[in-house]
Amino acid sequence: MANKDDISHFIQTAFPHADITIESVEGNKARIRKPISTHDLRPGNTVSGPTLMAMADAALYVAIFATLGLEAQSVTTNLNISFLRRPPADADIIAECSLLKVGQQLITGEVTLWSDGASAPVAFAVGSYALFKE
Numbered sequence: 001m002a003n004k005d006d007i008s009h010f011i012q013t014a015f016p017h018a019d020i021t022i023e024s025v026e027g028n029k030a031r032i033r034k035p036i037s038t039h040d041l042r043p044g045n046t047v048s049g050p051t052l053m054a055m056a057d058a059a060l061y062v063a064i065f066a067t068l069g070l071e072a073q074s075v076t077t078n079l080n081i082s083f084l085r086r087p088p089a090d091a092d093i094i095a096e097c098s099l100l101k102v103g104q105q106l107i108t109g110e111v112t113l114w115s116d117g118a119s120a121p122v123a124f125a126v127g128s129y130a131l132f133k134e
Helices: 005-012 047-067
Strands: 023-028 029-034 073-082 093-101 106-115 123-132
Touching: 005 023, 005 047, 023 047, 029 047, 047 073, 047 093, 047 106, 047 123
Parallel strands: none
Antiparallel strands: 023 029, 029 093, 073 123, 093 106, 106 123
């Protein structure tokens, strides 16, 4: 297991342009936040799908570290996302992940994505990561 500070340091070092904040990690769960910039927007002043997909993927990654520690080597093998409503440009995106199954070779989790302050989610994703050892 890794704690929030260790994971935050790793993410900032390995992915310095990620611009995410880890708000919490607990057991097999993680909550992360991303401030939205003009680079994350599509015409119509809405947050882009690729930004939401990246947040879902990152939330899964953080939850895996919280569960298995920073030594775990994993890669995304599948990510399915449903876009539920249009996220506004003026609110951070929050991703809440819960790992559903942690096996010896495959991890599956679900992620709900919110616009900060919204009462309903903007997207929902299910993803899998494969574990490997070098």
